[in-house]
Amino acid sequence: MVDIIHRIGIKSPSTEVYKALSTINGLAHWWTEDVSGNEKIGGKIEFTFRTKAGDILGKMIMEVKELKPDTDVRWRCIEGPDEWVGTDITYQLSQQEDQTIIIFGHRNWREAVEFTAHCSMKWAVFLLSLREYVETGKGKPSPNDLKIDNWN
Amino acid sequence: MVDIIHRIGIKSPSTEVYKALSTINGLAHWWTEDVSGNEKIGGKIEFTFRTKAGDILGKMIMEVKELKPDTDVRWRCIEGPDEWVGTDITYQLSQQEDQTIIIFGHRNWREAVEFTAHCSMKWAVFLLSLREYVETGKGKPSPNDLKIDNWN
Numbered sequence: 001m002v003d004i005i006h007r008i009g010i011k012s013p014s015t016e017v018y019k020a021l022s023t024i025n026g027l028a029h030w031w032t033e034d035v036s037g038n039e040k041i042g043g044k045i046e047f048t049f050r051t052k053a054g055d056i057l058g059k060m061i062m063e064v065k066e067l068k069p070d071t072d073v074r075w076r077c078i079e080g081p082d083e084w085v086g087t088d089i090t091y092q093l094s095q096q097e098d099q100t101i102i103i104f105g106h107r108n109w110r111e112a113v114e115f116t117a118h119c120s121m122k123w124a125v126f127l128l129s130l131r132e133y134v135e136t137g138k139g140k141p142s143p144n145d146l147k148i149d150n151w152n
Numbered sequence: 153m154v155d156i157i158h159r160i161g162i163k164s165p166s167t168e169v170y171k172a173l174s175t176i177n178g179l180a181h182w183w184t185e186d187v188s189g190n191e192k193i194g195g196k197i198e199f200t201f202r203t204k205a206g207d208i209l210g211k212m213i214m215e216v217k218e219l220k221p222d223t224d225v226r227w228r229c230i231e232g233p234d235e236w237v238g239t240d241i242t243y244q245l246s247q248q249e250d251q252t253i254i255i256f257g258h259r260n261w262r263e264a265v266e267f268t269a270h271c272s273m274k275w276a277v278f279l280l281s282l283r284e285y286v287e288t289g290k291g292k293p294s295p296n297d298l299k300i301d302n303w304n
């Protein structure tokens with residue numbers, strides 16, 4: 001199995017970072033504006049990615065598998081791009097010095113394909129958006145996300 | 153073996169991107185200002201990372217293993233952080249629409265550790281610096297690189 005992993009530090013208490021990862025409102029401020037569903041354990045959250053004109057680029061549904069306040073969030077992708085279905089998204093938080101450190105994982109890809117490389121880069125950009133949102137109140141969720149290549 | 157892979161598009165001809173990856177002058181404009189050595193195949197390039205005050209944060213030596221104009225650059229890390237020694241850095245370029253697409257790889261890590269997650273995120277940030285340099289003439293090489301966590 002193949003994992004994308006990233007490490008980022010956010011200058012904010014872990015409670016604030018956790019809120020951005022575990023609530024519909026938080027998620028809408030850094031990943032995609034178009035998010036809805038049930039944010040509790042066992043709930044399903046639907047994320048839709050659009051162009052600025054409103055056309056749908058992609059959609060995925062995550063089932064919330066784990067929520068440990070201020071330390072862990074885990075989702076399983078149950079609908080979305082073929083390569084994503086069955087993969088897990090994990091966020092492990094810890095407070096270190098003046099930062100909340102996130103170990104991010106998009107885990108259990110069946111294989112490393114070109115789309116994996118795209119998603120790895122794109123996740124990095126969204127984690128920077130998450131940091132910006134938590135530190136300043138304003139992130140860059142889709143459709144205002146930074147485009148990284150000719151795919152998105 | 154564990155690989156970090158990223159995909160990024162740069163709005164510039166592949167010749168320009170290749171130059172930024174295969175010459176000492178190019179590398180100094182997006183990865184670290186402190187770079188020296190022999191950029192030819194079989195040559196060794198030394199990259200030093202410093203704080204803004206000039207203290208050394210890290211140093212690595214890459215042996216140039218492959219140079220195919222406008223398509224491939226490959227280095228082997230022969231000195232540096234323990235986890236890096238023996239790993240390979242690869243850049244595969246292709247022209248698609250108005251962009252040069254890079255498939256970047258930092259390949260053959262012995263295992264996925266927290267430092268791998270840090271490096272994955274940090275590589276993403278340096279690839280954005282590379283894009284900025286090629287597209288605008290000004291990147292963010294160390295020591296003016298974007299800090300991503302409490303490690304660097």
